[in-house]
Amino acid sequence: MINFTPEIWSMLMFAGLLVGLFTGHPLAFVLGGLGVAFGFLGLGPGVLDMFSSRIYGIMDNYVLIAIPLFIFMAQLLTRSGVSEGLFDAMRYLFGPLRGGLAVAVIFVSILFGACTGIIGASVVTMGLMALPVMLKNGYDKRLSCGVICAGGTLGILIPPSIMLIVMGNESGISVGKLFAGAVIPGCILGALYICYILIKCFLHPEAGPALSAEETASISMRKLIVLICKSLVPPMALILGVLGSIFAGVATPTEASGVGALIAFFLILGYRKFSWSELKQSVIDSSLATSMVILVVVGATCFTGVFLGLGGGNVVRDLVIGIGLGKWGTFIFMMIIVFVLGMFLDWVGIVMLVFPIFLPIAKDFGFDMLWFVVIMAVMLQDSFLTPPFGYALFYLKGVAPSVVSMSDIIRGSFPFWRLMELGFIICAIFPETITWLPSLIVE
Numbered sequence: 049m050i051n052f053t054p055e056i057w058s059m060l061m062f063a064g065l066l067v068g069l070f071t072g073h074p075l076a077f078v079l080g081g082l083g084v085a086f087g088f089l090g091l092g093p094g095v096l097d098m099f100s101s102r103i104y105g106i107m108d109n110y111v112l113i114a115i116p117l118f119i120f121m122a123q124l125l126t127r128s129g130v131s132e133g134l135f136d137a138m139r140y141l142f143g144p145l146r147g148g149l150a151v152a153v154i155f156v157s158i159l160f161g162a163c164t165g166i167i168g169a170s171v172v173t174m175g176l177m178a179l180p181v182m183l184k185n186g187y188d189k190r191l192s193c194g195v196i197c198a199g200g201t202l203g204i205l206i207p208p209s210i211m212l213i214v215m216g217n218e219s220g221i222s223v224g225k226l227f228a229g230a231v232i233p234g235c236i237l238g239a240l241y242i243c244y245i246l247i248k249c250f251l252h253p254e255a256g257p258a259l260s261a262e263e264t265a266s267i268s269m270r271k272l273i274v275l276i277c278k279s280l281v282p283p284m285a286l287i288l289g290v291l292g293s294i295f296a297g298v299a300t301p302t303e304a305s306g307v308g309a310l311i312a313f314f315l316i317l318g319y320r321k322f323s324w325s326e327l328k329q330s331v332i333d334s335s336l337a338t339s340m341v342i343l344v345v346v347g348a349t350c351f352t353g354v355f356l357g358l359g360g361g362n363v364v365r366d367l368v369i370g371i372g373l374g375k376w377g378t379f380i381f382m383m384i385i386v387f388v389l390g391m392f393l394d395w396v397g398i399v400m401l402v403f404p405i406f407l408p409i410a411k412d413f414g415f416d417m418l419w420f421v422v423i424m425a426v427m428l429q430d431s432f433l434t435p436p437f438g439y440a441l442f443y444l445k446g447v448a449p450s451v452v453s454m455s456d457i458i459r460g461s462f463p464f465w466r467l468m469e470l471g472f473i474i475c476a477i478f479p480e481t482i483t484w485l486p487s488l489i490v491e
Contacts, residue, residue, distance in 0.1 A: 049092045054359025061086055061355055075397045076343035083350030090358045098357070102349045106342070110302055111217050116338040117305035118208050122166045123330035124312035125286075128319045131160050131173050133279035139181065140267050141276065143259035147249030149185060150195045150256055151242050153178045157199030158238045159280075161206040162287045163312075166337070167432055171200030171443040179448060188255040189452055190460030191248065197440040197457065198241055198464035201432040204395065205425055206234035208290055208308065210341065211395050212425060213301065218403045219421050223301040224294045228486040229422040236481065237429065237471040244467055282318065286311045295489050341396055348400030356404055364405045375413045382406050383427050383472075390431025394439065398428065422482045426475055429468045433461045 052060075061082060068078030087095030106112065125131075138152035145151065153174055160170050174196045182192040204211045207227035216223035249256035267275070290308040293299040299307065316322045355361065373381055382402075389398045410420045432440040441457050448457070475481050 050089050052090070054363045057086065057090055057358040058355070058360040058363045061351075061358075061360065065351075069392060075393065076340075076347040078347070079344070079351040079397065079400075080347030083347065083352075083354045086358070087350070087354040091354065095354065095357075098353055099350050102353050103346055106345055106349060109217060111213065111223060112342075112345075114208075114213050114223070114302045114305040115210055115341060116334055117302070117309050118210060118213070119166060119337045120330060120334040121208075121305065121308040121312045122163070123333050124309065124316055125160075125163050125283075126173060127326050127330060128312065128316045128321050130163070130279065130283055130315060130319065131156065132177060133275070133319075134159060134283065135174075135177050137272070137276045137279045139259075140264070140272050144264055145246070145249075146253055146258050147245040147256035148258060149178070149182050149187060150191060150245045150249070153182075153195050154199045154238055154241045154245070157196075157202055158206060158234070159283055159287075161200075161203030161234070162208075162291070163283050166210065167200055167204050167440060168337075168443055170203040171197060171440050172447055174200055175444045175447040179444075179452070183449065183451070185259065186254070186257050188252075188460075189456045191245070191255050192460070193444060193448070193452060193457040194460030194462070194464050195241070195245065197433055197438075197444055197461045198467070199238075200443070201429050201440050202234055202238060204432070205230050205237070205429060207231065207294075208301070208305065209425075211399070211428070214341070214345065214396060214399055215403070215421050215425060216301075218399060219407060219417065221418055221421055224297075224489060225418055225486040226422060226425075227291065227301065228295055228489050229418055229482045230425060231485055232481045233422065233426050233471065233475050236474055237426075237468060240467045240471055241464065244463065282315050286315065297489065344394070344396040345400060348397060352400060352404050361405050361408075365409055368409055369412075375415075378409065378413060379415070382409070383424070386424060386427050387430055387434075390428060391434045392437055393431075394437075395428050395431060398431065416479065416483060418486060419479050419482045423472065423475055426468070426472045429471075430465055433465055433468075 064082045064086070065078060068082065069075065083099070087099070134156045135152060138155050139149055142148035142151045142155070157170055157174060160173070179192055179196060183189065203209070207230055209227070209230065212226040212230060213223055216226045245256065286308060289311050290304045293304045293307060294301055368378055368381060371378070371381065386398060386402060389402070393401075407417070407420070411417060432438055435441065435458055438461070441454070441461065444457055445454050
């Protein structure tokens, strides 16, 4: 073993993390490899016992069972065709408004996010389905791209959210409470996006023209009502079945995830989209996505275990508190760190790295821990749109027509960063937006 001071160990581990990331290696293996290497150097061979204990704790965690089930539910819903029907209904409903198609995208993204909780599925689905329609109707490319990226990211905040499940597991806070706490912030962000779209298209009608009179008249009011009911009722039943059972205290999130997967399977049957090949592919895709999340969690728990064992947690804690910014200055400083990390890491890595350090600091300053965790989830919305590694940007680029450049996507998403930060400020100034609904939950 090498006897370095905690400060030197901390600097070496963070330097190794930066080198590993910027050389293009997968986050899970960077974190796990650094944990093993520095664990042997600083703690000795006994570190393997710590790794075994921490990894077994992940394997034996009942809460994390919800992750593969919610991902499987999302995969089934993506293949059920429910999003296509929803978009068609909302497109005709909001189409007569300037910016109506963009509003439809946000509305569908909110509902789809409440059914899936996975950003990749939401952004790719809306990119394939809505972007060609918006461009065909003369919408500004940048506005169209920004709307789809911002709307798609709501899926990671609006429950059932995979991110909130991991956050609940790491913080020890009830996942059901976190789900309830994220509902209003998610709706606030959605409302801000819609207001921005309507104002922008009012001031610049060419950015989002209304549907033509001919296209609006192509569907009767009766057919529109039938289409809305047919498209809206099944996903609402799913949302009520999953979230309603959690909020009413009838089921835990893990049990509700099983209910959601079953309802999603019935939706596939009801929409006549079932096939054995699609079911097989849903299982494979769910396994791949779950493996990615769990591998990062395993690697990160090894890294943080060694980092804390070598005294790194105390070093960072003393540094943050020692700056002397006070309660709210320290809060802002921590959120800036989360924002910067979001430019380079995915949400799993950020949560696993900062929670063991930031949560004790937040507790020392007397922050409501439920509010603190959810407000961090709101801040993490930015991480999906901020280059160079904003995942939503690359998801959309992968399915966008050739006329849409990465520059269009990034510049179109920029106003929505500011709206995310405005939503963050609203939730920070009015903590009841997060804490009120969880206070009503039966547990």
